[in-house]
Amino acid sequence: MRLYFRQKVFSLTQRSDIFDELGNIVFTAQGEFLSLGRKMHIYDANNFEVGFVQQKLLHLMPRFSVYINGQYIADIVKEFTLFKQNYRIEGLSWKIDGDIFAHDYRITCGGQYIASIHKRWMTWGDSFEIDIAHEQDTVMALAVIIAIDCVIDNSQN
Numbered sequence: 794m795r796l797y798f799r800q801k802v803f804s805l806t807q808r809s810d811i812f813d814e815l816g817n818i819v820f821t822a823q824g825e826f827l828s829l830g831r832k833m834h835i836y837d838a839n840n841f842e843v844g845f846v847q848q849k850l851l852h853l854m855p856r857f858s859v860y861i862n863g864q865y866i867a868d869i870v871k872e873f874t875l876f877k878q879n880y881r882i883e884g885l886s887w888k889i890d891g892d893i894f895a896h897d898y899r900i901t902c903g904g905q906y907i908a909s910i911h912k913r914w915m916t917w918g919d920s921f922e923i924d925i926a927h928e929q930d931t932v933m934a935l936a937v938i939i940a941i942d943c944v945i946d947n948s949q950n
Contacts, residue, residue: 794928796820797913798921798938807833807946811923811935820932822939831857831943835935844932846939857940861932869940880941885933893941896921900934908934 796819797812807824818838825832830848837843845860855871867884878893887907891898896912906926913920925934 794925794931796923796925798923800920820935822935833939833943835932835939844936846936846943848943855944857943859933859936859940861936866933869937871944882937889937900937910938
């Protein structure tokens with residue numbers, strides 16, 4: 794499954810639309826306007842919330858909790874490193890490899906391919922191409938991408 798993640802340039806709440814290969818909006822990620830820490834809701838095409846990503850405050854390194862259909866699934870945690878951004882996913886045996894800062898990375902589980910993320914350059918606003926191996930991993934893969942993007946966005950402000 795191939796999806797295209799495009800952030801809105803002018804939006805008070807961080808908003809991103811996720812399109813399929815035909816240009817249909819299949820998911821929307823919407824941030825909360827006033828909240829302590831970043832909170833992103835993931836909605837399907839019928840505007841039903843299928844995922845929620847919430848920044849955990851009072852931690853040394855950025856940490857985001859992921860909820861799918863209202864149930865806690867995992868935490869995405871930025872690890873302390875000097876020259877490269879590394880993340881780990883606590884609660885799943887998923888692993889993230891690649892150049893996170895350039896938005897060019899892969900997610901695997903036990904050596905099996907889950908998803909890959911590639912930044913699309915020369916676009917208005919941030920755009921990413923996402924390849925997901927299995928449809929059942931779609932919302933979790935989107936949640937990982939959203940959490941990492943929030944950390945990168947916070948570090949650039």
